[in-house]
Amino acid sequence: MNKTQLMVNKIKAGTALWQDFKVILNLDSKDLEVLFKLSQEITEKNFGNILKIYNPTNRFPAISITGNECALECEHCNKKYLKGMKQISKNKDLEQFLIELSRKDGVGALISGGSEIDGSVPLLKFLDTIKKVKKETNLIINTHTGLLNEETAMKLADAGVDIISFDINMDEQVIREIYHLDIELSEYKRAIDLLKKYELHIVPHICIGLYYGKLNKELESIRFIKETEINPSLIVVIVLIPPKDSKVKFETPKPENIAKIIAILRFAFPKTEISLGCMRPRGKIKNEIEKFAIKAGITRIEIPSKDTLKWLKNNNKKIQFKYFSACCAIPKKFEKLAESKKVDIKRYINI
Ligand code: SF4
Structure with a gap:
């Protein structure tokens, strides 16, 4: 029996260990199909033959509460993502914008921003406003908190924030060389413990390829999610x-490598949804990344290409699509609220 089949058997028997998952990272392309078959079987068994499709549109805008400012200027971002967000840095303006959004049939908002030097997003001074908005509207509030202190965690819970989108990274080189952060890995554990203490809904995000486009410590990040017992639903x-614009050269992460990480996630968390989120390479490679991610076991995807959905429909006649006008992190209980209107999905009609 070859080593791939041996591993598949171990995964099926529930006896695979972290060192077995490590083997997946070095598998050749020809061995991946066997793994994908298993990851799709697990996905279909636990989530049905459904792909959930998300498109925030203007019903779920992203807001930067620091404008264009960020103290870290990470190599991979260097503030460019902030520029694509609605910039609101005063409480009064945030309240007005969100109330107006709710009146105009808004679903929710992602509240994000640049980081302080300690890796936190300065949300604290906006949490009274968010609490007021949560009381007066049905908006779903998703926040990027970064590494946070106890007061912020307590007030996030008190404000009724629905989702904490939290980037997990267990790679010291990425932390220093890419994030420019001078912290220990243990800070992540401290932050997760605080979020758990205040029973906040954590949606871990893993960014593949932060180490100059190559796989490096993604497996450690997956293991961290398991061992800190976040038990995420997604x-x-x-x-x-x-x-x-970086002085250092970055490669584009290989679609196969992305799929290997997703397959490991599927095997390590068989009952957890997996989403392919909004930040990912566009252009020619976009469709390839999406197809590999679907093969590896995602259940959600943010703005897929039409070609990908056509390909999926051709290969899987029974697949059903569900459309939402929201961030891909929304919990299941909000799905009714976030359903897309016909006008928001017209690009996908006739697939
Ligand atoms: S990855 Fe998903 S949840 Fe995170 S910001 Fe993008 S759309 Fe929102």
Whole structure:
């Protein structure tokens, strides 16, 4: 029996260990199909033959509460993602914007922003406003908190924030060289413990390829999620987009490598949804990444291409699509609220 079949048997028997998952990282392309077959079987058994499709549209905008400012200027971002967000840095404006959003049939908002030097997003001073908005509207609030202190965790819970989108990274080189952060890995554990203490809904995000586009410590990040007992209902996978303006060279992460990480997630968390999130390379490679991610066992995807959905329909006649106008991290209980209107999905009609 070859080593791939041996591993498949171990996964099926529930006896695979972390060192077995490590073997997946070095498998050749020809051995991957066997793994994908298993990951699709597990996905279909636990989630049915459904792919959930998310598109935030203007019903779920992303807001930066620091404008264009960020103290870290990470290599992969260097503030460019902040520029694509609605910039609101005053409480009064945030309240007005969110109340207006709710009146105009908004579903929710992602509240994000640049980081402080300690890796936190300065949300604290906005949490009274968010609490007020949560009381007065049905908006779903998703936040990027970064590494946070106890007061912020307590007030996030008190404000009724629905989702904490939290980037997990267990790679010291990435922390220092890419994030420019001077912290210990244990800070992640401290932050997760605080989020758990205040019973916040954590949606871990793993960014594949942050180490100059190569796989490095993604497996350790997956293991961290398991060992800290977050027990997430969903894990979001995002993918490095190689920065053009960095002094250091970044590769584009290989679609096969992305799929290997997703397959490991599927095997390590068989009952957890997996989403291919919004940050990922576009252009020619986009469709390939999406197809590999579907083969490896995602259940959710943010703005897939039409070609990918056509390909999926051709290969899987019974697949059903469900459309939502929201961030891909929304919990299942909000799905009714976030359902897309016809006008939001017209690009996918006739697939
Ligand atoms: S990856 Fe999903 S949850 Fe995270 S910001 Fe993008 S759309 Fe929102």
